[in-house]
Amino acid sequence: MTPTRRPRFLLGTGGQQGPGVIAVTGAAGPAGRALVRSLLSRMSETATAGKGPAPTRVIAIDSAERIERLVMPVPTKPDPKPDPKPDPKPDPQPDPKLDPEPGPKADPKEPGDTAPETTVVTGADLAVLPTAPGEKPAESTEEKPRRRSYLPSGLTKREPRPARTDSVPDLGIVPGTDTGVEWRAADISSPDVVTALDQADVVIHLATADDLAEATGTGSPSDRRLRAVRAAQAVSMAAAAVGARRFVAVTSAMVLGARPDNPVPLPDDADCRADSDEGQVGDLLEVERVLERIPRVHPGLAFTLLRPAALVGPGVDTAVTRHFEAPRLLVLRGTGTQWQFCHVDDLAGAIWTVLTREIDGPLTVGAAGSMDESQVETISGMRRLEVPAGLAFSTAERLHRVGALNTPASELAYVVHPWVIGSRRLTEAGWEPLHDNESCLQGLLDDQRRRRAAPSGRRVGGRDAALGAAGAAVALLGTAAIVRQARSRQSKRRRSTLDP
Template sequence: MSSPDPQVRAARNPSTSPTPGEEPSTPAARGGGPVRGPVVAVTGAAAGIGAMLTERLAASDEIKQVVAIDERRGECADAQWHILDVRDPAIAEKLRGADVVVHLALDLDLETDPAARTAYNVRGTQTVLTAAAAAGVHRVVLCTSAMVYGALPDNELPLSEDAELRATAEATGVGDLLEVERLARRAPRAHPGLNVTVVRPAVLVGGTDTALTRYFESPRLLVVAGSRPAWQFCHIEDLCAALEYAALEKVEGELAVGCEGWLEQEEVEELSGIRRMELPSAVALGAAARLHRIGLTPSPAGDLAYTMYPWVVSGSRLHEAGWRPRWTNEEVLAELLGEVAGRHTLAGRRLGRKDATAAGAAGATVALLGTAALVRRARKARRRI
């Protein structure tokens, strides 16, 4: 997931620094009286999900103070800002006095080098968990994705939170998220007294750019023959509300979050007005793998599984705690379609206006299967260098 997402790294700007001596305003300072709620630290607070959650928590009468951590200063004036990389062990001092840490400094950008992305995500999560324990924080909230359950033909509809995590590392960022999940399970054993809550959103929508949101930028919706897609979305506002529930300790454990129910592929096509392009599995997966291998698309073939098979979640733990999504799948899909209007993507690759016009004229099937032409173009470009 790229910015903003559960998994989001804020834009980098190390040269930005906080105003010396500046004190944040708090609900009490604004005349609301003393607040007895927790002090909550948010990493990745300058942009995306982190920025939205920081603003939400800072406005809450149930939060005593918000500590915002990122590599640049964000917009929220009511938070106490600390400017540093989450991989810096000095973060432990910045977390001292916090009751809860919500760790959202993840990089799931499609264009980031995979090795650099993994190094940032895993090392950052390790450092935050260790620093939180050292600082006396009693709860850390991590955000991964419901993708960790895996998209498989025999998945139940819906999956419970306790369902086995059967995903593999073949899709964008999923390997990193599985490692974050492993660190979450290990942390309470390594640091007795530290509670770790994990929030797993469905397809995240709301200013996001992922392989799954790019699926709806194509001139045709790719459907793999014999597959059984089921679409469940999660609006970023609902995710922030669920993260707030976790930060306020209204719910704990492993939490799945998404809209109620799901949409079948036929419903998605009817609502979107985008027609399908159906291909045999071997053709679709083979073409996607070749295009990714030669560097022409950012999405590996593993991303296709999440458009082929269901990975719908129940969200029962949040529901039992009183949380409900405000958005429906139909509403979130409509918002997504509005966001991607005017963008053109084939096989996960963004196209310029000229390429998009040609692709529309030739048809999506020709564009997807025209691997040889793309390879020739890439080879000619390399020879010119």
């Protein structure tokens, strides 16, 4: 089927009366499904209220593999069958001689002791990092008595990732069950995507990464970046080819950079000061370099660039969300972190405002204001871990170098330095976020609890979370150092009671 150019339909109140079709590329991800669900809801409300012409349907486009994953049944654990012939022999008891210092499972507390709210970790406490290739080990190689390791095993090597078994119904749209949505399988990084975009009046391209496990689990960083850049090129050219009137791209406010001297809030047209490294932020910088040519290459295609704050929502998995799966909140000494989020439903509301108000250019999207460290601690119930800035970044860099961390150390800045945005242009156009930062954080924590409790949960603890986020990795190492200190103190107490 060869797509044909059609007259451009306008959704605004002053535009031409007629139906409109919205196409969403990358719709099989968590943010894409939530976006499609929210667009369907707004389409229904607009049609019911009679507030001008409403889009007739939504075209959801993604690869056949990702769409097929959404319709696969979620496996359940079978009930264990009782053993018809139980073993009458009792279980062997562990020999205490094999582990003379087993240590407690949690931090020891003496009667009358109170746990401090802030724990300070020094460089000596984090000296148990794995050794990079070519480096000399910090300790001698002579044989030592067997003892329990305090370094999580997940930080010494990459572990095989479990099979993806997402729980689709509670994450939004399910292909084949929703009216008003037409699912089309296509490789969005290929020029063939033009066929899937046929009849689209508005094209929404989700370039932001909303599934960290999928983005970093397969392929090299260079292959991942090449796919992201090619997808931006192919989708934008296809949108112009089919006669779409507007192209909306969603990246991230991370491209503005997280720095100690950032103004709060950052304006919509702030310069991109992020580091162009091998991480996902570097990918988005390359994508935006491609997108900024659209007004010159396709003058008849209106273009809007949305940069949301830290995206949250059902199933959204990013380096920022994984920071809250660590055992403690990482705080760098001498820094003042400001937290801001953007719910996927508010992102959909921002896109709807762009379509109805015909807003062009770069826009920032986020909840109003921000939260400081004390507010985050109160809502999350997590205790903070205070680490010197130089030590935290050097630890994250070494973890990345030895392969224990699949994101660069530079992304640690986004959980310790401010990158708060103002959303001024959208607010002036009438957009209002439905979720504040407190409710976004609470929803993020609730989603993580449900994911850990579900049989299909992808991660079961802080160790797995640390494999994908620099802040979580440093916090996990610091927590291990605290446990090591506590066990050492308890061991000294036991020896002192045995002395004559």
